[in-house]
Amino acid sequence: MIGTDALTKYYDTHPAVREVSLFVPEGETCALVGPNGAGKTTLLKMLAGLLRPTSGKIEVGGVEVGIHPKRLHRIVGYVPDTFGLYDELKVWQFLEYFARAQGVEAERVERRIAAVLELTGLAEKRDARAGALSRGMRQRLVIAKTLLHAPKVLLLDEPASGLDPHARIELRDLIRELGALGTTLVVSSHILTELADFCTSVVIMERGRVRSSGRIDELVRELSGGTPVRVETLDAEGAARARAYLAGREGVSRIEATGERVDCTFVGDREGLAALHRELVARVEGVVSFYERRLTVEDVFLASNDGRGRERRAPEGAGKESSL
Amino acid sequence: MSWDVASKLNPEFVKIARMSLPRRRAVFIAGLVAALVAGGGWLLWQQSAPNVYHNGNLYLSDADLWAMQTRDFGRAAFEGLSVLLFCLLFIVAPAVAGVSFVYERLRGTAVFQQMTLLSPFRQAAGKFLGSGLFAYFVAAMLIPPALFAAYLGETNPYKVLRIYLFLLVGGLCWQAIGLFVSASLAGSPEKTLRGGLLVGPLVGVGGAATALALGHYFTVDIEALRDTQAFSISGDYYNQYNYDYYLEQGRYWWRFYGAAVPAYLVVLGVLAFVGAWAFAGAVRRVKAWQLIPTGPRAVWLFFASAEAVVVGLLWGRHVSDATPSERLIIYLLLNSCALVALAGASAVGRGRLSEWWSVARDPVALFQREEIKNAVKTYLVVLGIAEAGLAALWLSYHLHPLTGDLQSLTFPVNLAAAGASLGAFALGAAAFIQFCAMFRFRVGGVAGVALLTVFYVFVTLAGALFDKRNNTFTLINPLLYTETLTRGDTYLDSYLEVREPRIELRGRGCEVREEMVFAPPKPAMRTLGYCNPLIKDCVPRGGTVVYEARRARHRDMAQSHARGLVAQTLLALFCFGLAGLKWSRTRGEMLGGRAAAQVD
Numbered sequence: 074m075i076g077t078d079a080l081t082k083y084y085d086t087h088p089a090v091r092e093v094s095l096f097v098p099e100g101e102t103c104a105l106v107g108p109n110g111a112g113k114t115t116l117l118k119m120l121a122g123l124l125r126p127t128s129g130k131i132e133v134g135g136v137e138v139g140i141h142p143k144r145l146h147r148i149v150g151y152v153p154d155t156f157g158l159y160d161e162l163k164v165w166q167f168l169e170y171f172a173r174a175q176g177v178e179a180e181r182v183e184r185r186i187a188a189v190l191e192l193t194g195l196a197e198k199r200d201a202r203a204g205a206l207s208r209g210m211r212q213r214l215v216i217a218k219t220l221l222h223a224p225k226v227l228l229l230d231e232p233a234s235g236l237d238p239h240a241r242i243e244l245r246d247l248i249r250e251l252g253a254l255g256t257t258l259v260v261s262s263h264i265l266t267e268l269a270d271f272c273t274s275v276v277i278m279e280r281g282r283v284r285s286s287g288r289i290d291e292l293v294r295e296l297s298g299g300t301p302v303r304v305e306t307l308d309a310e311g312a313a314r315a316r317a318y319l320a321g322r323e324g325v326s327r328i329e330a331t332g333e334r335v336d337c338t339f340v341g342d343r344e345g346l347a348a349l350h351r352e353l354v355a356r357v358e359g360v361v362s363f364y365e366r367r368l369t370v371e372d373v374f375l376a377s378n379d380g381r382g383r384e385r386r387a388p389e390g391a392g393k394e395s396s397l
Numbered sequence: 398m399s400w401d402v403a404s405k406l407n408p409e410f411v412k413i414a415r416m417s418l419p420r421r422r423a424v425f426i427a428g429l430v431a432a433l434v435a436g437g438g439w440l441l442w443q444q445s446a447p448n449v450y451h452n453g454n455l456y457l458s459d460a461d462l463w464a465m466q467t468r469d470f471g472r473a474a475f476e477g478l479s480v481l482l483f484c485l486l487f488i489v490a491p492a493v494a495g496v497s498f499v500y501e502r503l504r505g506t507a508v509f510q511q512m513t514l515l516s517p518f519r520q521a522a523g524k525f526l527g528s529g530l531f532a533y534f535v536a537a538m539l540i541p542p543a544l545f546a547a548y549l550g551e552t553n554p555y556k557v558l559r560i561y562l563f564l565l566v567g568g569l570c571w572q573a574i575g576l577f578v579s580a581s582l583a584g585s586p587e588k589t590l591r592g593g594l595l596v597g598p599l600v601g602v603g604g605a606a607t608a609l610a611l612g613h614y615f616t617v618d619i620e621a622l623r624d625t626q627a628f629s630i631s632g633d634y635y636n637q638y639n640y641d642y643y644l645e646q647g648r649y650w651w652r653f654y655g656a657a658v659p660a661y662l663v664v665l666g667v668l669a670f671v672g673a674w675a676f677a678g679a680v681r682r683v684k685a686w687q688l689i690p691t692g693p694r695a696v697w698l699f700f701a702s703a704e705a706v707v708v709g710l711l712w713g714r715h716v717s718d719a720t721p722s723e724r725l726i727i728y729l730l731l732n733s734c735a736l737v738a739l740a741g742a743s744a745v746g747r748g749r750l751s752e753w754w755s756v757a758r759d760p761v762a763l764f765q766r767e768e769i770k771n772a773v774k775t776y777l778v779v780l781g782i783a784e785a786g787l788a789a790l791w792l793s794y795h796l797h798p799l800t801g802d803l804q805s806l807t808f809p810v811n812l813a814a815a816g817a818s819l820g821a822f823a824l825g826a827a828a829f830i831q832f833c834a835m836f837r838f839r840v841g842g843v844a845g846v847a848l849l850t851v852f853y854v855f856v857t858l859a860g861a862l863f864d865k866r867n868n869t870f871t872l873i874n875p876l877l878y879t880e881t882l883t884r885g886d887t888y889l890d891s892y893l894e895v896r897e898p899r900i901e902l903r904g905r906g907c908e909v910r911e912e913m914v915f916a917p918p919k920p921a922m923r924t925l926g927y928c929n930p931l932i933k934d935c936v937p938r939g940g941t942v943v944y945e946a947r948r949a950r951h952r953d954m955a956q957s958h959a960r961g962l963v964a965q966t967l968l969a970l971f972c973f974g975l976a977g978l979k980w981s982r983t984r985g986e987m988l989g990g991r992a993a994a995q996v997d
Contacts, residue, residue: 083755085748086987123511125688128756142688146512157505161416173408174513182404222514 074099074226074257075120080129082115082281089115091281092129097259097274099225102252104268104289105261106374107278113261114154116278117228120259121151134225147176150219154231158211160204164195167203168218175222189217193247209240216247227251229260245270277374298326299340301366304353306333311359318357322349336366409515409523410530418530426531430538438474438542445470471550478543479560485532485539486568487608492601494528494575498583498683499593507583517683525576525676529568556618559661563615566665570672571604577675580682607668614661619649655713655793663710670706674699693771693778700735700779704786707731713793714893720947721794722883722890726876728790729819732783733826733875737846739779740827743772744834744842751987780823784816791815795888805888814958815879818965822875825969832976835983867953872961873968881957885950892945 075097082090090112097103105113118124119131122138122145131138134148159167168186177185190196193213198206206214212232219227229248233241249271252258262268268275276286285292304319306312309332316330319337324345328337339346350363403411418426447457447465457465501507513520540561547557578596651663677695684691711724745768753763763769791812795805830845853874860871871877883889 081756083752085751086755088755121512122688123508127752139688140690143514143516146514149512151508151512153508155505156508159412159416159504159506161419162412166412166415169403170408170412171509171513173404173411174515176514179404218509 074101074134075259076132077120078130080116080119080131081127082112082119082124083127088281090119090126093278093281093283095276095283095286097257097276099257100252100255102248102258102260102271102273104272104275105259105278106263106268106275108263110280111263111278112281113263113278114230115281117151117230117259117261120226121149121228122146123151147222148225149228150222150224150226151228152212152215152219152230152232154234156215158203158206158214160202162203163200164190164203164206164214165199167214168221171218172221177221185221189220192220192250193217194243207240209236209243212236212240212244213247220251224256226257226259229258231262232260233262275374299324299338300346302337302339302346302349303362303364303366304335304337304360305362306335306357307359307361309333311357315353315357315360318353322352325349333361407519407523407526409520410527411523413523413527414530417527418534423534426535427538430535434478434539434542437477438470441473441477442466442470445473467549468551471546471548472552473550474546475543475550475552475557478539478546479564482536482539482543482564483608483612484605485536486529486564487571487604488601490529490532490568491571491575491604492597493531494525494572495579495597495600496594497524497528497576498579498686499596502583503593510583511687517680517687517689521576521580521676521680521683524579525572525679528576529572532568553618553620555620556616559615562665563612563661566668566672567607567611568604570668570675571600571607573672573675573679574603575600577679577682580679580686583682584686611664614649614664617649619659651710652713654709667706667710670702674703693775696775697778697782700782703735704732704782708786708789708793711790713796714888720890721888722880722886725787725790725794725815725883725889726880728787729815729876729879732786732819733822736776736779736783736823737826737830737849739776740823740830741842741846743776743827744830744845745769745772746834746841747837747983750835750983754984754987776823776827780820783819783823787816787819788812791889808888811882811886811958814962815882817962818875818878818882821962821965821969825965825972828969828972828976832972832979835976835979867957867961869960869964872957873964875965878961878965881954881961885946885948887944887946890947892947 076095078094080090080093081088093112093116105116107113115124119126119138120133122142125139133145136145136148138145159170162170165186168189169182172182172185173179187196190199193216195210195213195217198210203211203214216229216232232248233244236244248258248260252271252273260268260272272289274286274288275292277284287295304312304315306315309330312330312333312335315335316328319325319328319335324339324341326338326340328335330336339349341349346365353363354360445466447462447469498507498510501510510520515523544557547554575597578600582593582596649660650657651660652658653663653666677699681691681695707728711728714721750763753766791808792803795803795808797804826849829849830842833845833848834841836844856870856873857877860866860868860874860877863870867881872881
């Protein structure tokens with residue numbers, strides 16, 4: 074759906090994006106992760122046809138970016154990190170303007186507006202002025218206007234930036250819903266936990282380059298070398314015992330104990346994992362739970378950092394925002 | 398929800414209308430305007446009351462006094478309302494158009510405008526109409542009372558028509574200029590955008606200056622002037638046409654490709670031309686802003702059509718015209734400014750070069766970029782158009798003013814020298830501006846334009862210090878070079894006398910006397926025979942033309958010409974050398990710097 078080939082963008086002598094080649098398949102929800110200044114916004118702007126690359130090619134939905142911008146904008150929606158609204162307009166007027174500007178047929182405009190208002194949970198605010206909406210609602214209104222022409226690809230740049238926890242949860246649900254509808258999503262953020270719940274693939278950027286990219290589970294397996302497993306115990310002593318047992322067990326590596334938890338990586342098939350579970354419960358006292366840990370973007374990031382990132386638990390700049 | 402009306406209009410216009418003139422605000426403004434018009438009208442009516450103790454009014458009846466008051470009131474009200482309309486359409490609407498795109502940037506909605514699926518034309522048209530909406534709304538309320546006041550004041554309806562044409566065409570022209578400026582700033586960096594809202598007032602000032610400078614061509618009552626003058630001479634038919642001819646030669650009649658056209662029509666035509674191209678330019682800027690590829694042909698067409706208009710206005714020799722050489726210099730000045738501006742706008746700055754060189758190490762790869770190819774092509778095409786216009790003008794000054802026959806076959810020699818001078822200047826200027834753009838000036842090519850202007854001012858001043866006017870400093874300037882070239886020329890720097898038959902009316906017929914000499918600035922009677930239906934058959938077409946050189950030619954003219962041309966060519970080559978050296982040095986610096994950064 075989205076493909077780039079040796080995409081490069083320089084601002085004067087400063088390389089913002091360097092030789093980025095990636096592919097995001099249709100229907101994927103892709104997390105674009107990296108510290109501030111990694112080149113995420115520049116990359117998204119180029120994908121949206123808002124910025125001309127210095128070199129390289131981009132193709133979105135079969136349309137080569139830079140040659141047919143209008144054809145591109147027909148299939149792409151972009152929500153920028155900072156934006157303004159026409160505060161004097163009512164919500165329906167705002168959406169009507171964009172519906173007509175985006176070429177929605179006249180007889181479908183009203184229905185389309187009702188649908189996106191419903192989807193974004195703004196139906197009650199239909200007659201409110203855009204200027205009177207809260208930050209979270211403004212964000213949802215912009216997403217609503219972006220969805221009016223039913224884009225196949227939606228690019229969201231730091232969508233949760235500046236939102237309160239409640240609004241973030243709502244936004245997360247909305248993005249998950251959009252993903253379920255089959256829209257290809259690229260969501261950028263420097264806060265990993267924002268993206269952890271709903272992204273199926275990830276692109277990790279640093280200093281303008283892609284450090285790693287692909288489906289999250291595959292990446293974790295590839296980078297961590299197996300299945301991440303978490304064991305929870307009654308107390309820290311139990312965790313220490315479990316750690317000691319796992320350290321001597323074949324097929325288990327990268328063991329880390331934190332309080333009453335032990336994280337490790339198991340290399341083997343599902344039957345081997347079941348056997349490990351049985352053995353652990355039988356031989357170590359105080360095991361409360363044993364489960365295959367859910368893979369998140371954060372794991373990928375940390376795994377791709379090869380331990381370096383574990384020391385800080387999050388990429389640079391993460392401290393600026395509170396996590397969900 | 399009122400879907401029906403809105404859904405048929407331009408969405409951009411509907412959006413602006415909903416934002417700037419919602420229903421309640423419209424009602425309030427309408428009420429306010431109505432109240433102000435009524436209040437102002439009442440005050441004017443009071444002021445227009447005639448003084449019954451005035452000698453002239455003592456014996457007038459009440460009905461006459463009432464009629465006098467009504468007429469005075471009508472005139473004053475029409476003038477006052479016209480001034481208000483000028484303010485609205487020449488200042489307010491253009492000023493609002495001037496900030497239309499800038500405001501989108503400042504508000505943070507520009508990105509939505511960039512991604513809209515509205516065509517750039519519809520987007521610009523919506524902004525154009527929307528930005529004038531408030532002014533149009535108030536103007537629509539003021540025009541009916543203004544027309545009624547004109548009727549009461551017994552104002553010449555042709556004058557009223559002229560004023561309203563000026564209001565309409567001039568206002569729209571400046572609005573289009575405002576839109577163009579605003580669209581040009583839409584894609585500029587944040588630093589450039591600082592103070593962007595000042596653009597609106599600046600455009601408004603431009604509109605006001607235009608209204609003040611050109612208004613008199615429309616507000617003068619030509620018909621009344623002609624009638625008064627004709628009757629003051631003798632009141633007969635002959636003098637009526639004599640005065641027509643006088644007007645034709647005067648300030649209210651201009652020439653376009655030799656044809657006498659009322660000045661107000663020429664002004665309207667030029668304003669419409671500028672407005673149409675400003676709007677087209679705004680659409681093009683929107684396209685560029687939305688990264689829609691644009692070809693160079695529209696720019697070529699603009700320069701070709703603008704050149705056609707300028708050549709038309711400066712075309713040909715006329716009886717009262719003594720100095721075609723000055724018109725040539727005006728032409729060269731306009732073209733030099735246009736070429737320098739184009740070079741400034743097309744110059745590739747350090748930032749852009751750096752960006753391009755970062756991915757293309759091959760020294761000539763840069764010249765394969767469409768941006769550079771188009772810029773070079775456009776500059777050469779525009780230079781070619783300027784040269785063609787120069788040749789056409791030069792030729793027109795050698796045509797017989799009455800018959801249109803070519804009178805000299807040697808003119809291409811001097812024309813070639815002037816053309817070469819313009820070419821050398823244009824190429825040298827482009828190289829110099831590109832040279833300056835590669836320095837660390839933030840303003841890029843604009844710095845080159847400024848420095849170039851300073852250079853030419855300096856060499857002109859230096860040249861003026863010499864006793865001999867045809868010194869090398871003076872000859873470096875292409876305008877002064879052409880002035881030297883045409884000095885004392887038979888056709889370009891000469892008085893013109895036309896010997897024509899003189900007609901004297903004798904009863905119902907007329908008598909023609911030959912060899913009456915007319916010299917400027919006396920009104921010649923050349924067209925008399927064509928415009929007076931009574932006597933046209935009496936006047937033979939054509940006449941004898943005598944040229945008398947206005948000034949003496951320089952003694953060493955040929956040497957001066959050669960020296961000037963060599964100096965200009967050397968200067969142009971020097972500029973090319975500078976630009977080439979700076980180009981390779983900048984490339985070395987950038988590639989070296991990046992290599993060092995990569996090693997780090």
